[in-house]
Each structure stands twice: as structure tokens, then as C-alpha cells.
Amino acid sequence: MEEIKSKAPRAAEGSALRELADDPSSRKRFLKMVGGTGAAGAFGLFLAACGSDEETTTSGGGSTGTSPTGGAASKGDLEILNYALTLEFLESEFYRQAIDSGEIKDQAIADVAKTFGEHEQEHVDALTATIEQLGGTPTEAPETDFSKALKSADTILSTAAMVENVGAAAYLGAAPEIKSPEVLAAALSIHSVEGRHAAALNQVAGNSFQGGDPVVGSIPDGPFAEPMDMESVLKAVQPFLAKS
Amino acid sequence: MSNSKLAVPELAAVEIDGMTRSSFILKSTLAAGAVYGGAAVGPFVKQAMSQEGGDVDILNFALTLEYLESAFYDEALTQVKGLSGENKSLTEQLAEDEAAHVDTLTATIKDLGGKPVKAPKVDFGDAFQDEDSYLELAQTFEDTGVSAYNGAAPEIESKEILAAAGSIVQIEGRHAGLIRLTRGENPAPTAFDETLDMQEVLDAVMPFIKS
Numbered sequence: 508m509e510e511i512k513s514k515a516p517r518a519a520e521g522s523a524l525r526e527l528a529d530d531p532s533s534r535k536r537f538l539k540m541v542g543g544t545g546a547a548g549a550f551g552l553f554l555a556a557c558g559s560d561e562e563t564t565t566s567g568g569g570s571t572g573t574s575p576t577g578g579a580a581s582k583g584d585l586e587i588l589n590y591a592l593t594l595e596f597l598e599s600e601f602y603r604q605a606i607d608s609g610e611i612k613d614q615a616i617a618d619v620a621k622t623f624g625e626h627e628q629e630h631v632d633a634l635t636a637t638i639e640q641l642g643g644t645p646t647e648a649p650e651t652d653f654s655k656a657l658k659s660a661d662t663i664l665s666t667a668a669m670v671e672n673v674g675a676a677a678y679l680g681a682a683p684e685i686k687s688p689e690v691l692a693a694a695l696s697i698h699s700v701e702g703r704h705a706a707a708l709n710q711v712a713g714n715s716f717q718g719g720d721p722v723v724g725s726i727p728d729g730p731f732a733e734p735m736d737m738e739s740v741l742k743a744v745q746p747f748l749a750k751s
Numbered sequence: 752m753s754n755s756k757l758a759v760p761e762l763a764a765v766e767i768d769g770m771t772r773s774s775f776i777l778k779s780t781l782a783a784g785a786v787y788g789g790a791a792v793g794p795f796v797k798q799a800m801s802q803e804g805g806d807v808d809i810l811n812f813a814l815t816l817e818y819l820e821s822a823f824y825d826e827a828l829t830q831v832k833g834l835s836g837e838n839k840s841l842t843e844q845l846a847e848d849e850a851a852h853v854d855t856l857t858a859t860i861k862d863l864g865g866k867p868v869k870a871p872k873v874d875f876g877d878a879f880q881d882e883d884s885y886l887e888l889a890q891t892f893e894d895t896g897v898s899a900y901n902g903a904a905p906e907i908e909s910k911e912i913l914a915a916a917g918s919i920v921q922i923e924g925r926h927a928g929l930i931r932l933t934r935g936e937n938p939a940p941t942a943f944d945e946t947l948d949m950q951e952v953l954d955a956v957m958p959f960i961k962s
Contacts, residue, residue, distance in 0.1 A: 622937065629942035675921055683914040688905040695901045696943040698917065702924030703931075707938035710929060730848035731855075732921035734914065 581686040585643035590681065590737060591694065592634040594674050596648040597744060599627035601656070601670055608657045616660065616711065620667070623704050630697055637693065650749035661712075668708035673735065673743045675701035680734035702732065806912050807865035809903050812949060813916065814856040816899055818870040819956055820892050821849035827889075830879035838882060838933065845889070845926055852919055859915070871960045886934050893927035895947065895955050896920075902946035 602624025611617045635645045656666035678698035685691040708714075735743070824846035827834070834842065860867045878888045900920035907913040928938035947955070 619938075623939070626939060626942035633943070675924075679914075679917045679921055682904075682917050683910045692901070692905045692946060693943075695904055695917070695920070696946065699897045699901060699920055699924035699944045700939050700942060702921040703928030703939035703944075706925035706928035707932045710932055730851035730922055731915075731918040732925070734918065 583684060584686050584690050585638060585641060587681045587685055587694070588634055588638050588641070588643070588690065589646040591678065591697070592631065592638065592646055593649055594677055594740070594744070595627050595630040595634060596646075597651060597747060598670055598674055599624060599631050600648065600651050601653055601667065601747070602627060604651075604653050604657060605663045605667065608663070610657060610660050610663055612660065616664070619707065619711065620663075623667070623671075623708075626700060626704070633693070633697075637690070641690075651747055652749040653747055656747065664708065664712040665714075668705065668712040668714055670744070670747075671701055671705035671708050673740055675705045676733060676735035677737075677740040679732055680736050680740070805906065806908050807860055807863050809907055809916075810856055810860050810863070810912070811865065811868045812903060812952075813900065813919070814853065814860065815868055815871060816896055816952070816956065817849055817852040817856055818868075819873060819959060820896060821846065821853050822870070822873045823875060823889070823892060823959075824849055826873075826875060827879055827885050831885045832879070832881055834882060834885075838886070841929060841933065848922055848926070852922075855915075859912070873959055874961045875959055886930060890927065890930045890934060890936070891955075893923055893930055895952060896923040897927055898945050898947040899949075899952040901944055902948050902952070 602620050605611065605620050606617065606624065611620060638645045653666070656662050675698060678694060678701055682691060682694050682698060685694055824842055827842050828839070828846060831842075857867045875888065878884050897920060900916055900923060904913060904916050904920065907916060924944070931938045931940075
């Protein structure tokens with residue numbers, strides 16, 4: 508893995524990817540989609556789901572407790588939202604550090620990192636707002652350690668691809684557990700974006716679209732994407748969490 | 752909605768009414784008690800819970816879209832003038848994936864006791880005159896597919912079918928990202944993919960469906 512251009516002719520070529528506009532209105536759309544606490548309140552009685560995973564999902568710090576007088580949203584939904592928030596924090600921070608590292612020389616790749624990083628920050632903001640809206644407590648950003656991943660443009664790209672693959676698989680694994688249709692709709696609108704990111708980065712990083720290691724290479728081993736459960740996801744991202 | 756407006760009988764069979772949030776809520780109460788293992792998300796788990804009406808209708812709606820995409824890439828492979836090596840490989844991959852979606856949706860609908868819709872007759876006009884116009888329409892189809900699945904998925908009653916739909920929509924998202932990358936477009940134009948309801952999707956694809 509010496510040179511990005513040899514692996515990513517499409518992405519590196521000239522004008523490709525130059526217009527990576529970000530869309531500030533999309534966050535509003537997300538929040539509108541999620542709706543008010545009234546809708547979420549209807550699901551307050553449906554507890555359960557990921558209870559047994561509670562401790563592992565909050566390794567980034569913070570708890571997922573619901574406010575006793577809050578919107579009374581599903582405890583499971585709040586846990587999933589905080590789980591997603593932890594991953595989004597991780598992704599967002601990675602892109603930030605990747606850009607700051609100065610290792611990315613190719614402007615097209617830098618633009619991708621910037622745009623995708625902005626998306627992840629929008630996800631962080633929207634998830635945080637949603638958790639609060641539902642009466643929960645947003646988890647804090649985890650302490651990260653990306654030192655090994657930031658060594659070169661190649662390691663940055665392969666790590667970005669891996670993190671996006673895992674992120675997409677995490678949403679896919681968690682989505683069927685979501686009780687509220689509104690929260691589900693919102694999670695799905697993020698899920699497919701993570702899939703877009705993952706595919707683009709797999710391409711740019713030189714990973715095959717199909718086959719390969721399920722995490723490092725590309726998650727879709729065929730026409731159906733594979734989900735990951737929380738345990739597998741946390742194992743995959745563990746190397747990027749600072750030892751506390 | 753008034754089905755009489757639809758030019759295609761197959762699409763008229765797609766029930767759009769009757770899939771309300773309230774029915775979803777009712778069913779999800781039942782679903783909350785169901786055991787759901789991590790391994791249960793293989794493509795289209797068979798033992799779905801309550802599938803009369805809603806889920807079969809959604810699956811048939813999805814099947815119609817997959818038929819459209821599948822035919823589109825099949826035709827592209829033989830008709831696009833000068834389809835180059837890399838783009839041809841991508842198109843072969845896309846055709847393969849969409850065909851697999853068609854097969855799986857068809858099998859699942861049958862398993863649920865439903866009747867799969869037939870493949871619509873399609874006409875893509877002059878989309879295949881060159882690579883650019885082909886890829887442009889491919890992007891439209893994939894983006895629309897993502898929004899269609901995302902719009903319909905919250906209405907799905909069975910957790911297993913929801914998981915399966917999710918495993919398809921992520922691939923549609925990946926397709927969209929790759930095609931956009933190929934075209935020099937932003938792979939992910941927004942941080943949150945838009946949703947489309949069934950009528951909006953039908954309006955978007957109707958120009959390519961001929962009875």
C-alpha cells in the first residue's frame with residue numbers, strides 16, 4: 508500500500524469529489540423526523556431489548572439512564588441511541604484527527620474526509636438532541652487513541668473504511684431492536700449514509716466491494732449487508748479507545 | 752389513493768393504504784416479547800411473525816423496485832455503448848446484487864403466503880446511449896431505492912423482515928455511494944438520507960414502467 512492514486516483512480520482524478528457540499532438543513536430534517544416527545548412517549552412501556560448489553564455499550568463513559576420525569580421513552584431505544592452516539596463520537600473524532608494529522612496530501616481525499624467528518628458531527632448533534640428530547644442522558648465522548656491509525660494516508664484510509672463498515676453494520680444490527688418508528692426512521696436515515704461512506708472508502712482504500720475480511724475489507728459480502736451485534740462492534744473499535 | 756391512476760396492474764396490486772403507524776405500534780407490542788438472536792439476521796429469515804397484509808405489501812413494493820433495477824442493469828450490460836472495463840465490472844456487480852434481491856424477495860413473499868408481483872415491463876428510453884446518461888439514471892435509481900426502503904421500513908411489522916430490508920437498503924446505499932463516486936459526485940450528499948413514501952417513489956419510477 509504505497510500510493511493512494513494507484514488504488515483510487517476514480518477518486519483521485521481531477522475534479523472528482525471536488526464539490527462536496529454539506530447540507531445544514533439535513534439536521535433539521537432529522538429532528539423533524541424524530542418528532543416530539545409525545546410520539547416517543549407512546550413507547551414508554553416497551554422496555555427490554557438491550558438490557559444485558561448495557562454495561563458494555565457505555566464503555567465510552569456516561570450512563571444511559573432515563574430521566575424519571577422525562578419523556579418516558581423506551582429504555583431500549585435510549586440505549587441504542589447512546590450506543591450509536593458513542594460510535595458517532597468515535598467516527599467524528601477520527602476524521603478530525605485525520606485531517607489535523609497532515610498526512611492526507613491528496614486534496615480529493617482530504618475533501619472526502621472533511622465532508623464525511625461533518626456528517627458524523629451532524630449525527631452526533633442530532634443523536635444528542637434526540638436523546639435529550641426523549642428524556643435520556645447523552646453519553647459522553649469516549650477517550651480515543653488513534654495514534655496507530657494516523658501514521659500514514661494509507662492507514663488513515665483503511666481505518667476510515669473499517670470504522671465506516673463497522674458503523675454501518677452496527678446500525679443494521681441495532682435497528683430491528685428499536686421500538687419507536689420515529690427513532691427507527693431516523694436511525695435508518697443515518698444507516699444508509701454510513702453505508703454510502705463505507706462503500707466510497709472501501710473503493711478509495713482499495714478494498715474490494717465484495718468478499719474480503721468482513722471488517723477490514725468490506726462488509727457486504729454479496730447483495731446483503733451483514734449486521735454486527737454490540738459485542739462484535741465494541742471489540743472492533745476497542746483498539747481506538749484509550750485505556751483508562 | 753386512487754389506483755385507477757396507475758397504468759400498470761402490477762403496481763395497482765401494491766396496497767398503499769392500511770399501513771398505519773397505529774398498526775405498527777400494536778404489532779410491535781407483540782414483537783417486543785419475541786426472542787431475537789444476533790444470528791437471526793441472515794437474509795430473510797423465514798419464520799416471520801405476523802405477515803398478512805402489511806409486510807407482504809411492502810415486500811411486493813420493494814420487489815417491483817428491485818425488478819426495475821435488475822432489468823436496468825441487465826439491459827445496461829448489453830446496450831450501453833462503450834461500457835468500459837471498470838464501469839462494466841461495477842455494472843455486473845450491481846446486476847448480480849439486484850437479481851439476488853429479486854430472488855430473495857420473491858421467495859420471502861411466497862414463504863409468507865403472499866403472491867409475488869410480476870416483473871413490470873420496462874423502458875429506459877435513451878438512457879443507454881452512453882456511459883454518462885446510464886450512470887446518471889443509475890444514481891437516480893439507487894438514491895430512490897434507498898429513500899424508498901427507508902420510507903417503508905418503519906412500517907414493517909416483523910422484526911426479521913425489517914432486518915432483512917435493512918440488509919438490502921445498506922447495499923442500495925453502498926451502490927449509490929459507488930455510482931456517485933464514479934461520477935465524481937459526493938457519495939453521500941447529506942448526513943441523513945431522505946425518505947420517500949410509496950406514492951413519491953411510484954411517481955419517480957413510473958416513467959420507466961410500461962404496461
